[in-house]
Amino acid sequence: MKKIALIAFDALTDIDLFLMWDILARNRQDWQVQILGKSGTLRSAHGLLIDTHGSLDEANQADVVLFSSGKEGVPAAIADSEFMSAFRLDPARQLIGSICAGAFILARLGLLPEGRAATHPEAREALRASGVLPDDRPFMYHGNVATAGGCLAALYLVGWIVERLFGAEKRRDTLRPVLPAGQADVFEALIVSAIRQGAGCTA
Amino acid sequence: MKKIALIAFDALTDIDLFLMWDILARNRQDWQVQILGKSGTLRSAHGLLIDTHGSLDEANQADVVLFSSGKEGVPAAIADSEFMSAFRLDPARQLIGSICAGAFILARLGLLPEGRAATHPEAREALRASGVLPDDRPFMYHGNVATAGGCLAALYLVGWIVERLFGAEKRRDTLRPVLPAGQADVFEALIVSAIRQGAGCTA
Numbered sequence: 119m120k121k122i123a124l125i126a127f128d129a130l131t132d133i134d135l136f137l138m139w140d141i142l143a144r145n146r147q148d149w150q151v152q153i154l155g156k157s158g159t160l161r162s163a164h165g166l167l168i169d170t171h172g173s174l175d176e177a178n179q180a181d182v183v184l185f186s187s188g189k190e191g192v193p194a195a196i197a198d199s200e201f202m203s204a205f206r207l208d209p210a211r212q213l214i215g216s217i218c219a220g221a222f223i224l225a226r227l228g229l230l231p232e233g234r235a236a237t238h239p240e241a242r243e244a245l246r247a248s249g250v251l252p253d254d255r256p257f258m259y260h261g262n263v264a265t266a267g268g269c270l271a272a273l274y275l276v277g278w279i280v281e282r283l284f285g286a287e288k289r290r291d292t293l294r295p296v297l298p299a300g301q302a303d304v305f306e307a308l309i310v311s312a313i314r315q316g317a318g319c320t321a
Numbered sequence: 322m323k324k325i326a327l328i329a330f331d332a333l334t335d336i337d338l339f340l341m342w343d344i345l346a347r348n349r350q351d352w353q354v355q356i357l358g359k360s361g362t363l364r365s366a367h368g369l370l371i372d373t374h375g376s377l378d379e380a381n382q383a384d385v386v387l388f389s390s391g392k393e394g395v396p397a398a399i400a401d402s403e404f405m406s407a408f409r410l411d412p413a414r415q416l417i418g419s420i421c422a423g424a425f426i427l428a429r430l431g432l433l434p435e436g437r438a439a440t441h442p443e444a445r446e447a448l449r450a451s452g453v454l455p456d457d458r459p460f461m462y463h464g465n466v467a468t469a470g471g472c473l474a475a476l477y478l479v480g481w482i483v484e485r486l487f488g489a490e491k492r493r494d495t496l497r498p499v500l501p502a503g504q505a506d507v508f509e510a511l512i513v514s515a516i517r518q519g520a521g522c523t524a
Contacts (some may be wrong), residue, residue: 133343133499140336140472143367164346169370239502256501267502269343270473274501296336298459298477299442299470304511312501 120149120283123180125223126170127155127201129191132162134217137272138184141296148284152176156201163188174204182279183207187218187238196226213282215264215275224265225250234258235265236316257316264316273305274312281313323352323486326383328426329373330358330404332394335365337420340475341387344499351487355379359404366391377407385482386410390421390441399429416485418467418478427468428453437461438468439519460519467519476508477515484516 122142126135135153142151154177155170162168177183188195195201205227207214216224218238224230225248234251235258242252257266257274266275273293281289290306297305325345329338338356345354357380358373365371380386391398398404408430410417419427421441427433428451437454438461445455460469460477469478476496484492493509500508 131343132339132346136335136339136343139369140334140339140367143335164343166342167370167372236502238498240498254503256503268504269499270508271501295441295443296472298474298515299439300457300459301471301511305473308504308507 120181121179122149122151122182122184122279123177124151124153125155125174125177125183125185125220126153126160126168127186127188127191127195128160129163129194130160130186130188131191131218131269132164132166133269134187134220134272135162135168137269138186138217138276141272141276141292144295145292148288149181156198156204163191174201175206177204178206180212181283182213183215184275184279185216185220185223187216187220189219189240192219192222196222202226209262213262213264213279215259215266215279217266217272217275218269221245221250221265221267222248224263229263230265232260236267236271237265238267238269241267255312255316257312258318259316260318271312273309274316277309278313278316323384324382325352325354325385325387325482326380327354327356328358328377328380328386328388328423329356329363329371330389330391330394330398331363332366332397333363333389333391334394334421334472335367335369336472337390337423337475338365338371340472341389341420341479344475344479344495347498348495351491352384359401359407366394377404378409380407381409383415384486385416386418387478387482388419388423388426390419390423392422392443395422395425399425405429412465416465416467416482418462418469418482420469420475420478421472424448424453424468424470425451427466432466433468435463439470439474440468441470444470458515458519460515461521462519463521474515476512477519480512481516481519
């Protein structure tokens, strides 16, 4: 049973947590997914209360660690030494990823040594200013560290995680239930293309 | 300022509420979106606590009423006379919609007189058994009542709502922030096509 940690914080972008959560929480045989945060209850950017399932340092023992995003939540999290110091992540033994502005956290944790990441279009210039080159793709990865940009690119990030852990068939089975009715083929093509084109540094 | 009500209930499919919520809650100028439920706190199918913003009967004064879904949540809601009797909806003055199994609620409320709806692929046979023909499209509408199937078809449902109320440019501006980075054109084509092809009864 793999352990998947979704990292949450106050003022996170609601869908950047809940889309990964919903896709992954449907499977209770192959993995356990938990929302981890600094406190027992967080508040999203749009004002929803979110109960967390464990503390941030539990991410250090997880097989997969995925950072959510938030225009105001990410800068606040990065400025919070208690938040940042909780992590002892290791790409040699963990799959690590981020959606949208979550890439800023990966950068600060030293997890983007190549200095390149996918992020939300509106965060590109701030990412560049922080010393990380914004990639043009909605999803990219280097080894075991992946970044995705634009909320629905969570499809590609989660798809990559599941395919890496359990293969392409499990990836299809995992994503199919959330795809628009009758459009599984269209979205399968988008997902496969994004994952295949996400390898390495050349766009 | 338009009022948009998202109808929630215990055991709802997490993303079927949160995707509509996140897309719509980003705009605070043109509309107010609220999650309405029978009680102050609900629990999602995957176990999240959801605080509601108002009671179900507030939907009767809303400009837009959108029903979420849930494999176990919808049958329980339909069997709950307190839930069902709260609604006095009127397609003559309201835009009304559902995602996935939410179509069963619309049918029971008498809002699908043509007897046809889009729903989640896994709910098609149950919909047929309940006397409503499952449509092949991910999104369809008749007049002011729309149904969508497959969680991400919420893009089409919400897009249709915003376009009906405020036009195509506002629809684009509303959906763009959640689309995968660099893929706005691909998704715009999918969204426009789904909305255009969603008109009326012929698939």
